[in-house]
Amino acid sequence: MKRVATRGSKKGMCNICGIFCTLTEDHVPPKGSITPQKVGIKSLAQTVDPIDPKIVRLSQNGVKFRSLCPSCNNHRLGRKFDPALNAFSQAVAQIIRNRSHLSLPSRLEVSLQPQRVVRSIIGHLLAAEIREDMSLAPASEPMRDLMRYYFLDTSADLPSEFNVYCWPYRAKHQVIFKGVGILSGDQIVIGDFLKYFPVAFWLTYQAPDRIREVMRDREISVRGNGFDDWSTVVIGTKEKDTFRPNWPESPDDNEVMVINNDVCFVATAP
Numbered sequence: 001m002k003r004v005a006t007r008g009s010k011k012g013m014c015n016i017c018g019i020f021c022t023l024t025e026d027h028v029p030p031k032g033s034i035t036p037q038k039v040g041i042k043s044l045a046q047t048v049d050p051i052d053p054k055i056v057r058l059s060q061n062g063v064k065f066r067s068l069c070p071s072c073n074n075h076r077l078g079r080k081f082d083p084a085l086n087a088f089s090q091a092v093a094q095i096i097r098n099r100s101h102l103s104l105p106s107r108l109e110v111s112l113q114p115q116r117v118v119r120s121i122i123g124h125l126l127a128a129e130i131r132e133d134m135s136l137a138p139a140s141e142p143m144r145d146l147m148r149y150y151f152l153d154t155s156a157d158l159p160s161e162f163n164v165y166c167w168p169y170r171a172k173h174q175v176i177f178k179g180v181g182i183l184s185g186d187q188i189v190i191g192d193f194l195k196y197f198p199v200a201f202w203l204t205y206q207a208p209d210r211i212r213e214v215m216r217d218r219e220i221s222v223r224g225n226g227f228d229d230w231s232t233v234v235i236g237t238k239e240k241d242t243f244r245p246n247w248p249e250s251p252d253d254n255e256v257m258v259i260n261n262d263v264c265f266v267a268t269a270p
Contacts, residue, residue, distance in 0.1 A: 017069060076119075107236055115229065123151050182255055191203050193248065
């Protein structure tokens, strides 16, 4: 097996806007949402089977991908979108850290700016991929193209094809999964995952109605909000109100997960 690619050529086309430039490194998730530390980065397949430790990609300062232009990385993500995601992550972290010390209700409403938070999540998911030849344009795919359009146009509402869900995540390892298909019963859900302490996000694309209904209580209500508007999302404070920390890496017995191993990563402290 080869090592995970996180640093391609210094010049290339930005994963989001497609401009050719000197590429910058994007922290996934952003530094304000998590304290960067030394991590070993593996593909999902490498976490299942024992591998030569030399294959593990070590990063001294968190998970980073050299894939974005300065404008998308520093101006759009760093200034416009990431502060909202950082504030939300910190609020959820406070709930998780204090739940054993305080008598909390089973469900709490946490404030957030949904249009900014979701653009931050989408931007970092788009950043988390190094192409074999970064001088070539990112692949054009319906889901990725819609993600780029929404990220770049701050006047746009979240496209109807997307739904975004979140829940408390208490594990220490970080997970970045792109283009994952989860077959549950006779229905398949396509989407991306971004998981790090204290929260997990699932961006679904054209999810079946049954999945939308099951996940309704965990949805971030984005559509209909303005770019600067505030909303709330419900966060469960009890263990039973969240998913297993290793889902979907380890699917349930009635599920099958289909992945592209080149864009599914797990990072852990060595």
